[in-house]
Amino acid sequence: MNLTEQTWVDVEGSDADVCLLPVGSIEQHGPHAPLGTDVLVADAIADAAVERAEALKLPPVHIGVAPYHRHFPGTLHVPPDVFRAYVFHLLECVDAWGVETVLIVNGHGGNRESLKHVCRRLSDETTLDAQYWEWMKAVDADVQHAGAVETSVLQHLVPEHVGALQPGDADSWGEWVHGAQVATYTDEFSENGVVGDPTAATAETGRDVFETAVGELLELIAWLGDQNAPSTGRQRSEDREEC
Numbered sequence: 001m002n003l004t005e006q007t008w009v010d011v012e013g014s015d016a017d018v019c020l021l022p023v024g025s026i027e028q029h030g031p032h033a034p035l036g037t038d039v040l041v042a043d044a045i046a047d048a049a050v051e052r053a054e055a056l057k058l059p060p061v062h063i064g065v066a067p068y069h070r071h072f073p074g075t076l077h078v079p080p081d082v083f084r085a086y087v088f089h090l091l092e093c094v095d096a097w098g099v100e101t102v103l104i105v106n107g108h109g110g111n112r113e114s115l116k117h118v119c120r121r122l123s124d125e126t127t128l129d130a131q132y133w134e135w136m137k138a139v140d141a142d143v144q145h146a147g148a149v150e151t152s153v154l155q156h157l158v159p160e161h162v163g164a165l166q167p168g169d170a171d172s173w174g175e176w177v178h179g180a181q182v183a184t185y186t187d188e189f190s191e192n193g194v195v196g197d198p199t200a201a202t203a204e205t206g207r208d209v210f211e212t213a214v215g216e217l218l219e220l221i222a223w224l225g226d227q228n229a230p231s232t233g234r235q236r237s238e239d240r241e242e243c
Helices: 008-013 037-052 080-096 109-125 148-157 203-228
Strands: 018-023 101-106 129-134
Touching (some): 018 080, 018 203, 037 101, 080 101, 109 129, 129 203, 148 203
Parallel strands (some): 101 129
């Protein structure tokens, strides 16, 4: 169930115990991939999951923590404390709906620590069970920034938005010296913003990776449902303060 398309009555009558929040970033993804890659993929995975599972899906959070891409035009980012506060208060609203679990579906590595912090705070300060999930960690593939795997997923989902492919000029993320990450900004180690070789991307690979990610998310939703099965449920909105 996509929240944007529902009425409040639909939400009140839903039996969904899990609510998904896709989160991504608007940032450079090399000269071939759209700025919205991270949020586009996370949102598509969440969409596919709620089509096959009893779950709600919130509108995606487009802008996250990506200051290291700031020297590439088009990149948008907010400070971590602003990002954490926004996501926390957004998901805090869900606590009034009778939903037991909120599940963040993340598509951007730079958001990781902030979102884990939000989950801990939600679990401490609300009645929600807050969980974090990242598609890049759920698949058995080396997902590099704008590299072959991520580009393959884009070719599967939005081939019309993928431009001419060219190799990246970095093999791994960052510049490391004696165990220290000495590069602050992406353009210090990658002139075109790409890590890996997107010329190896194929739509078929993207389809397989995408379906694997969706399958893993569905398995997690089912597992969370089993964990919460003995629960008597949450109070509905009329019994709680307005968000």
